Amino acid sequence: MMTDAALEAEKKARSEPTPPPQQAKSTAPSAIRTLANVARDVVRYHELLYELTIRDLRIRYKQSVMGVLWAVLTPLVVVLAGAIIRFAFASLVGRTVAPIELGGLAVKSIGWAFFVGALGFGTASLTANLPLVTKVYFPRELLPISAMLTQVVDSVVGAMALAVLFPLYGLGHASGLPWVLLLSVLLLALTTAVAMMAACANVFYRDAKHLVQLVTSFGIFFTPVFFDLDAFGPEGAYTFSLNPLTPLLEGARLALVTGHDLREPLISASGAVVWTPGHLVYAAAWAVGGLLVSTIVFRRASGKFAEYV
Amino acid sequence: MSDQHTGFIEFAGVWKKFHYGEVHNRLRDAIPALARRLVGRRDKSEGLWHGEFWALRDLNFSVTPGQALGIIGPNGAGKSTILKLLTHIMQPTHGTSTVRGRVGALIEVAAGFHPDLTGKENVFLQGAIMGMPRREISRRFDEIVAFSGVEAFIDTPVKRYSSGMQARLGFSVAAHLDPDVLVIDEVLAVGDASFQRKAFARVQELVRGEIPVVVVSHQLEAITTLCTKAMLLDRGRVVRAGTPDECILAYLGGDAAKPVPTSGDGAISIESMTISNTVLNSGQQLRATVKCAVKEDGWTDPETLRIGVRSASDGELLFETSTEHLGISLPTSGRFTLTFDLQMNVQRGIYLIECCAWDRIMGRKSFTGPATNVDVRDGTMFDGVVQLNARAQLAFLTLSEGGDVPRLS
Secondary structure, three states: OOOOHHHHHHHHHHHOOOOHHHHOOOOOOHHHHHHHHHHHHHHHHHHHHHHHHHHHHHHHOOOOOOOHHHHHHHHHHHHHHHHHHHHHHHHHHHOOOHHHHHHHEEEEHHHHHHHHHHHHHHHHHHHHHHHHHOOOOOOOOOHHHHHHHHHHHHHHHHHHHHHHHHHHOOOOOOHHHHHHHHHHHHHHHHHHHHHOOOOHHHOHHHHHHHHHHHHHHHHHHOOOOOOOHHHHHHHHHHHOOOOOHHHHHHHHHHHHHHHHOOOOEOOOOOOOEEHHHHHHHHHHOOOOOOHHHHHHHHHHHOOOHHHHH | OOOHHHOOEEEEEEHHHHHEOOOOOOHHHHHHHHHHHHOOOEOOOOOOOOOOEEEEEEEEEOOOOOOOOEEOOOOOOOOOHHHHHHHHOOOOOOEEEEEOOOOEEOOOOOOOOOOOOOOOHHHHHHHHHHOHHHHHHHHHHHHHHHHHHHHHOOEEEEEOOHHHHHHHHHHHHHHOOOOOOEEOOOOOOOOOHHHHHHHHHHHHHHHHHOOOEEEEEHHHHHHHHHHHHHEEEEEOOEEEEEOOHHHHHHHHHHOOOOOOOEEOOOOOEEEEEEEEEOOEEEOOOOEEEEEEEEOOOOOOOOOOEEEEEOOOOOOOOOEEOOOOOOOOOOOOOOOOEEEEEEEEEEEEEEEEEEEEEEOOOOEEEEEEEEEEEEEOOOOOOOOOEOOOOOOOOOOOOOOOOOOHHHHHO
16 A cells, blocks of 8 residues: 555656656767768758858948959959068068969969958858747758858959959969869868858857957968968978868969969979978878868757757 | 648658757867866766756657647747758758658748848848749739839938838748748738738648648737647657647637646635536627635635636636626625636637636635636628627618618608
8 A cells, every 4th residue: 555655746747747867878960970960951941042142242332432353452462462572572682572472372362352252251150140040940951041142243353353463463374273163162162061060059059259350360371372382392392282172272373374284293393392282182182081080070069059059 | 833842841750959058169168177077077867068968858749741830938938940951051960850742931031131232132141041933033023012112212321211111022932932831930020911911811822722831920819810739849759749729719718628727725726617508609708607616714805706708819817707797796605616617709719708706805815716718710700899789771772762862860
């Protein structure tokens, strides 16, 4: 026979359900499965991706005095800053700056401006779309990806400006264009990877964007944009080459402005290794590997976005 | 319709855990928090860390095509969490929430609107966000705009719209989706009265289409009208599941099947209340008989007995009277019954009849009596709030009578 207390306890147990025991987290799909899901979702939602990109472009150019000129202005300022530094150094050693140097600077500036712009917009993409993230379901990857695409449009405008200016000054090697295309795709992949990680981190930790700001404002000193890779001798060249952006930007300069065939290594007069095909493989590994890892991390974290944003 | 396009909702043993208070929002707080977590104590029985709570506890329900589930409950009961699970915005901590088919959500209908874009641009954006193919939006664009009633401003940036116009446009987009599963949250209060009627009619149309529907609303009347079944939640638990009327009554505290325990410390205790009919027509008379007893020690405090009528759809007290108002003084000893005759001149709906003993000196209830519900059906049809039991007579006038001014005789 049950005592009153036992009855009471049983009644309580029945009315107060207890959660099931923590099961081992084996329910998470495998990495390959996750990647396939993301790819499928992005394809399925391509119309939304288009709308989000169009929206960002419209907002960027609506009610702005200069409109599309903004797309040219950022790389132009980078070029001017680089040009000032180069002229200063040249006057110190008593030589002039060749147009070819400025051409190289311009190519790398567009690449850098893309990285900085895309990373900035990409990082803020989730927090800037707060109502969407907390209220409506769609693959969250679309937000950083659309930030990338918006920036691609900007950079293409900048690149077209170069395409007009280069022939005027007799610069540029058409043979480098396929290489530039390949390097651009790798740059896009690498930037997307960094932006997805940063966007993710920004949801959970609001100071992540300060870290990104640090990268976008001072990263230029650790990336050969204002200077070329051989400026700091062999050790300097090796150290800077560890930055995965280095081969992407330097490669574009070499292929397009110098006319170097990227299948061949290039060693400067000072003995600095400016280019080897290994550089390209290294950067590609970062870009592709980074994209895969960041996609998986992003997807795994995205279920928690709505709770944290 | 192929099988995979048939919507279906099933929650099986769904638990959802939330944090409250300190969510470490900065990188520099994250590391000490992690350390605390590693050495921290865990409440084994509930599986919760400090600062966590269960927003949903062991939820089980399913909604099949043609069914509309209404979810009611006080703030913090877990209604919004269910919606977030339904729309895939969140995932359950334990259990599975299956939602098959394209989910159409009438939730925060203007969430995707961007203030700098025009109405037209926003329609396409919002449509895409809700999963409508661009072709379909183009095809139904005119219909959407016409429904919203903002045709004249469709090329104006949305930031110049009034909030009502924004909400109307957002609702129109959402209401023209063809979802497999429909989720509705408090959107029926959009725009002015005429738009609300139009919106409600549209929602009814959507609900009647053979798809599973979930409605969350504090407008209990909307639940009664739209839903085929309902669920009452409280602090993450299902307190009651059944017909909308049952759940609403349970929510309002007057549960016919499971009477509220009577309680009180007054001199008069109420033993029971019976009503003459549980179903009657609007305008008919209802007789409530209340059986009372005066406690043995007798009484000196002048208590009165009150009876009230409350609307089950919104909980509003429509009418209350007392023995004092009616000029009856209660006996000071023994048991007695009191009968109240109430002319139910109200609209159709479920009403709660409640009674209590009232301490006039203290100005409070001294004894809460039982409550019961009564279903008022359409009697003589009428529009408006109060049934005035109107009668009409017709009389013919001949030309010779009346002269210039026609008179009713």
